[in-house]
Amino acid sequence: MLNDMSNSMQNKIIISGLRIYAYHGVMEQERKVGAYFTIDLDVETDFTHAIESDDLSGTVSYADLFETIRREMSLPSSLLEHVAGRIAKAILQEYPTAQSVRLRLLKENPPMGADCKGAGVEIFIERETQNNN
Numbered sequence: 001m002l003n004d005m006s007n008s009m010q011n012k013i014i015i016s017g018l019r020i021y022a023y024h025g026v027m028e029q030e031r032k033v034g035a036y037f038t039i040d041l042d043v044e045t046d047f048t049h050a051i052e053s054d055d056l057s058g059t060v061s062y063a064d065l066f067e068t069i070r071r072e073m074s075l076p077s078s079l080l081e082h083v084a085g086r087i088a089k090a091i092l093q094e095y096p097t098a099q100s101v102r103l104r105l106l107k108e109n110p111p112m113g114a115d116c117k118g119a120g121v122e123i124f125i126e127r128e129t130q131n132n133n
Contacts, residue, residue, distance in 0.1 A: 011048070013060050015041040018069065023076040024083055027111065031076050036108040038118060039069060043091060044100040060095050068094055080105050084123040092127055100126040 018039040023031045043065060049058030072087045088101040106118030 011044065011046055013041075013043045013045060013047070013062055013065065015039065015062055015065060015069075018066065020070065020073045022073045024073075024078070024080060024107070025111075026078050030111065031078075035110070037073065037120075038104075038106045038108060039073075039087075040104040041065065041069070042102040043095070043098050045095070045097045046099075060098060065091065065095075080107060080121045081123075084121050085125075088123050088125045092125065098127070100124065 018041070020037050020039065021034055022037050023034040024037070025031055025035070043060055045060050047059035049055070052058075068090050069087055072083065072090055075083075075086070077083045077086070084103050084105045087105075088103050091101050092098055102122070102124045104120065104122040106120035108118050109116070110119045112119065
């Protein structure tokens with residue numbers, strides 16, 4: 001049964017609703033004042049070994065993923081597309097067992113003349129796509 005789980009590669013590490021204060025935006029004021037951003041992350045990886053062994057070395061640590069996200073979010077960018085791509089590529093580079101990354105990055109209450117909970121981007125990158133760039 002576990003062999004089927006790893007072969008179908010449906011195992012995911014999930015971080016949901018991560019909230020980080022950062023300085024991204026097209027307008028200069030956005031990069032000076034900053035805003036809260038919310039991140040949802042799914043990293044597809046085979047953690048069959050961790051299921052069997054209860055050993056952290058058999059999976060990708062969500063604490064380590066958080067550090068990668070935190071580091072990339074600390075580098076100001078104009079576009080959320082750029083930030084999301086940078087985070088996804090860094091995850092694929094730093095975690096060899098990661099096969100794909102789905103990341104949603106929302107800026108809370110963005111300055112666009114309308115009241116909304118958040119606006120942003122969602123990106124999906126597979127390891128094969130990453131290696132072709």
